[in-house]
Each structure stands twice: as structure tokens, then as C-alpha cells.
Amino acid sequence: MTRVRPIQDERGVTLIELIVTLAVGMVILFALSMVIIVSLRETDRVSARVGAVQQARSSLYYVVNELHSACISPQVAPVQEESTGTSLTFYHQAGSAIVPTPIKSTVSLSEGTLTQSDFKYESGTAPKEWKFAKKAYSSRQLVTGIGPTPPSSSIFSYFIYINGQLSAPLTTLNFETTPRVVAVHIAYMVAPSTTPVFDPHAAASVQNTALLRLTPPSFNTSAVNLPCQ
């Protein structure tokens, strides 16, 4: 049989103590919730950045890989004259065929979206006589939310050999420079698709260069070093 022990001490807390305790408790709770909020935001921000980098990089390597498969014939100059700082048109093909059927592709930037359009080969044997369909048979978005990396206003730039050295980047091509384009430089920034907080540095900038030559240039500085040699 248990016996109820008499209450020995009926001392409570004073009102002041209670108020102070509550106030401090509130402060602590606020701080705790801030910690959680900030950490969640930080996690979101990091994953948004990682996502942007992944998007940027996968689209960049997609185009670079196609450029690395651009030398489908020894006489071909893969980059076409209509290429500009925001649009790249080139011939390429991958596969096991002895004589690959070329594809003409245009990768262009329009309103923050990089789109690739492919054009079917129609006729012609020598690369200069190749004819392609006017209408794209396939068109797909490579990446959205991209733009040139400041201070540049173009995402594609082209290089030719002048006196045995790569020239300054060109962003427009003409009938003289087009057959001599030996390297394409691609650089752009991709903004995260979702932004939990405003983060001016969240955009990921990526860049790479595809060299359209198989051997080093000639020792002779006056030699013309054409692509796909």
C-alpha cells in the first residue's frame, strides 16, 4: 500500500522568472528555426548550382563531341559560312560506316535556349557539292536559361591559322575564312532553373575548345593549315 507523501515544498516560480524563461525560450526557438531555414536554403542553392553546372556541361560536351566527329572527309571544312557568334552550322557524323553520310547541324541560341536542328544529306559526292534538305528533320532543345559569358556577347568563336599560330577569335565568317576554320570555342553561362534565393553568382559558366585538326600544324609559318588534316 502506497502512501501519498505530503508535499514538502510548495515553492513555485515567480512570474518574472516565468516571463524571462519564456522570452529566452522564444529567442532560442527563433534562432533554431533560422538555422534550419538557412541550411535548407543553402542546400537548395547548392543543388541548384550543381544542377546548372550539370546542364551546362552535358550540353557543352554534346556539341563538342559532335565537333570532334566533324572530320568525316579529308577535304571537308566542317564549319559553314552561315555560322555566327550565336549560331554554329557544321557537318558531322558518327558511326561505323566506311563512308559516313554527313549530317548538317545548326546549334543556335535563341531567347536563352540552345537548340540543335539537323538537316538530312540529299546529294553530292565531294564535300563542296554536298546538298542538304532545307527543312530540319529533327530539332531539339539542348539547354535552356543560357547566355554568353560576359563580357563576350557570343557563345561560339572560330579560329584559323595565321602565320602558324591560332588567330584571335572570330565571330563572323566569310568565304575566305570559312574553309580555314580549325577550332571552335564554345563558352556560355547557364542559370539554375529554380532559384530559392536570389544568387547572382549561381550561373555556371562552361567553356571548351574543339580542335578540328588531326596533326600539329606545319613548321612553316607561311603554310596554310586547313581543318581535318
Added chain:
Amino acid sequence: MTPPGRRTPPAEDGFALIEVLVSALILVIVAGAVFSLLESTARSAAEERHRSEAFAIAQEDQARLRGLRISELSRLPTTPRPVTVDGTKFEVTSTGVFVNAVTSSSSCSQGATADYVRVSSTVTWPSRGSRPVARLESIVSPANGSLDPTHGTLKVTAINGASQPIPGIGISGSGAGTFAGSTDSTGCAMFADQPSGSYTLALSGAAVGLVDKNGSAATSAPASVTAGGSSTATLYLDRPGSISVSVTTTSSEGKPVASSADSFIVSNEEMSKAVGTPGGAKLANPYVIGSLFPFALITDSVYAGACSENNPNQKNEKPAPADIANVNVPAGGQVNASIQLPALYLTVWSGTPASPGTKVNGAHVIVSDEKCTVSGQFVKRTYATNSSGALVDPGLPWSTYSICADNGSRHQTVTGKEVKSLALGGTAVSLYLGSSVTTTGKCT
């Protein structure tokens, strides 16, 4: 036990507040830990971002290097190239090294051919700390026509007296073209695709304070580049060593006495070095011959005299006679050598062989080395006889001499006297200044 009813008033010591403060403190510590965790997460995310950007830059640099001429690949600047991406300053260091296809090691090693150029791109960034750099390597094959047929490759190898490689020798070549570099850990420096012709290599860096095979300060060396080929220039450099030579001879009584020589020759298979003034003032005894190249496997021979004809060991016999010392010079150190000179026991008499008279004090004596010429002149040593009519120091370099003594007006000469014997008694020569056997005039 306190009886119920009347109780003492409750203590108002604010115990609860302290509890709250303590718990707040604990929370602050916990929050700090959480914050530092967050910060380190963000930092490692940034680090990963930097690393992947660095690899992207390295990849781009590889594309750039593959677009360069071979001549440029072999002369890439050693200073890093800055690249700024997303506000981070990266530094790219590009190198191009000719490698051998079989060993895939640097073509600088002996006998290796230069088949490919290994291009590497190393990217560093400020927040990297001690973490590894981003580095990519690939191979560029010099295709037909990418190398100038009028150019060639020069390999410079620096080795010391023990045939070990010397790294860090700064080399700048000038002549048909110019180039600069320094020897690597294998003691080799390679200068590819240089215009053919002859060059002068100016040495610096680790070469300071070293001597070449001839004992001269290592400041320059010749080299030549052949068109369409590979030439090798081997630099033998080491810290200079020295030999302390003490010279003795035998007195007419057969006792060893200190002597001295006016000149010495140090020679080996690779070089010959002469010190002192033949026929001039005697050198100190012992005399230190400095600035010698320390061959570990080649023995230096030291003998008195000014010509190879003074070498007492002409047939290179072993063991060598006592009038030549064979020593190994240590790098940066000194070795002792002792030489016993053959003695000429000259006696100058005032009379004739039949009636010698007295021993002439202060007679003028010229001992001329019949085998050794310096600048087209036979080496002549001048003496004055002592009160015994003899030479004060009878030691002479090993050779054949003509000996002349005069009294100021008349002289007598004997020729073909070999001073080569180390035996007691040595070579004894008597000269007579009596009028019936002399010729008018002084010794010349």
C-alpha cells in the same frame, strides 16, 4: 523532520534563470556547430566546383596545345597562364616534353629517340590548399611536315666526376638560335627543334662553383646542332678538389731531405694541367694544386716538371716509381701526394780532372732540360753553388739535362746527363773550371 504548518519562506535565488541561460549557451554551441557544418558543406561544394572547372580548363588547354606547332610545344613558357572563370583565378601551366615511344620516358635519357611530345596541362587555384592539382596529359605525334628539316635537337647532359647526374644547371644557348632551360633530375636538358649550327652554352644555376674537366670554372661550353638529327653535349662538372704535393729528394749522404720544384704537371686520361713557372721561382713545399676535376674512377698522376717528357713513368708501370704520385682527387676535398725527385750531385771544381783544386763556392750553374721545351725554349734552371761546390737542392724533374757551370769568364758544359735515378748516389757530375778544360764566356 520539519513539522508541517510553519515553514521557512521559499528561497528566491533565481535558479530557473540560470538553467535557461545554461541551456541557451548549449544551444549557441550547437548552433555554432551546425553553422560550421553548413559552412564546410558550402565550402566543399565550392571546392568541387573549382575542381571540375579546373579540369574543364585543363581539357581546353589540351585542345589549345594540340593546335600549336611542335616548335612552340618544345618552347612553352614556364610562367603560368591566368584564366578567370566565375570570378575564380585559375593558373594554367603547360609543358611539352619529347618522349620515347618504347620507354615512354623523356627522350633526354641516353640513346632515346624523340618520338612524341607529351603535353600536360596543370591547373591550380587559390583555395586549393594542399589538395591535388588538376592535371591532364596527352600525346602529340609530330606528323610529317610538322618539324623543320633544317632544325635539330640538342640534348645536354650534366654529370659529375662520379658519373652522377647534376640537376638544376641553368643553360642558355646562343648561336644559330637561342634557347634556355635547366637540367632535370636526370641531369638532362633537351632543346628540340633548334636551327642547326654551332652554339655556345652559358651555364648558371647549379653550375656556379663547379669546374670542368680541365679545372676551369664552368661558365660556358660549346655545342652543335645537326639538321634533322639529335646531338648530345655532355658537360662534366664537379666541385673542385686539390692535391697537396710534398717534394723530397735524397742528399748526397743518402738521407731524404725536403726539396722543391718550380713546376708540376697533373695529368690523367682526360686532361693535363701544368702549374708553376718552369725555370722560375721554386714553389712552396708542400704546394697545393687546386681547381682540379675530381674523377672518381680516373687516377691523377702528379710529377715535377713542365712537359710530358718529365713523366718518370713513361711506360705506365705499376707500381709507379716514387718520383710520380698517383692519387684520386676527392670532390671538394684535398689529397696528399709525395714525390721523390731524382738528385743531381754536381760538384764544381776550380782545377782540372787531373788536379781538381778546390770546390767553387758561388759558381754560376745552368741546368738545361734537353727534353722539355716551353714556348720553343729549353727549360733552363739557374743555380749558384754552395761552399761544397754543389747545388743547395739537388732535386730535379726526371729528364736528361745539359749542365753548365761558369766562374764569370770561362765555362764547362756536359750534355746528355740523365737525372732519373732514385738510387743512392743518384747522378753525380763533376765540372772543372780550370783553364785547360773550359771555354771562354759564361753559361747561356
